[in-house]
Amino acid sequence: MDTQALRWFQMVADGITVTDVSSMEHATQSGVSRSLARLEAEVGTPLLRRTGRTLRMTRAGVAFKRHVDMLMHELDDGLAAVQQLLDPETGTVTLSFQPSLGSWLVPDLVSGFRAEHPRVQFDLRPKRDELVTTTSAHGEIDLELSTLRPQDAGVRWRRLARQALLLAVPAEHRLASRTAVALADVADEPFITIRTSSLLRHQSDELCDSAGVRPEVAFECDDIVTMSGFVAAGLGVAVVPASPGTAADDDARRLRLLPISDPGAVRDVGVTWSPERRMLPAAELFRVHVVDRAAAGWPSGLTS
Structure with a gap:
């Protein structure tokens, strides 16, 4: 035809x-x-x-x-x-990512890569449903950045960083001066949460359940920046990841981010790809860059 x-x-x-x-x-x-x-x-x-x-x-x-x-x-x-x-220095990398990683990890990786490969383009696709992986042998996605570790044996996953999960409280909160808190300390307080399709919401719920806490959800937000704003306004507390861009600058002065002492208050950030999908040279170059960037170390609040 x-x-x-x-x-x-x-x-x-x-x-x-x-x-x-x-x-x-x-x-x-x-x-x-x-x-x-x-x-x-x-x-x-x-x-x-x-x-x-x-x-x-x-x-x-x-x-x-x-x-x-x-x-x-x-x-x-x-x-x-x-x-x-x-010409292996051209092409487009199709990158899927968890929205909570879009304010710090994605810009870090893309800017570092583009400094060495300026003609490579990116097709950036924030994940709508964080509970499923977007990578497959016949899909359009080259690489996925997420805290979801796929169970599919046909998909490869590599951990890039480990993030602590913190409790965000208003600056004037009764626990604001603590060096660490347990979720049981805020069991009776309203919680600001993220949408149910977010992996952070599921992990936060699991942490609370393990601690014997049944949080009263006061507000459900679409992103971490909005959650932080609600906490800064004194409307509740929230579980957030320790990463650059956790809160907007104006809100950061009105927040305290406290380490959570409960077991499991961490999340792993990784990169996923399908070895059965033929990646073009630009995508393979970027995958190597991602792994090398993780090996070089991350900002405070993260460990490799």
């Missing part, structure tokens, strides 16, 4: 008009239409139907497009692989 016809089919199926396709591809409208008609003839059934001025997919078109998308993705990867063999 003509790969150009497949690409035009993708574009029209995604809602782009034949007029716009012809303009974008520097082809005539009749040429695009004939190409789509030849494709339908090869498939053996109509893939598109006209609704007013718009072409929409038939049921056969919907079924066909899923495979076309996969086919063209593999083709593009193959063309990119050849191009990178000619």
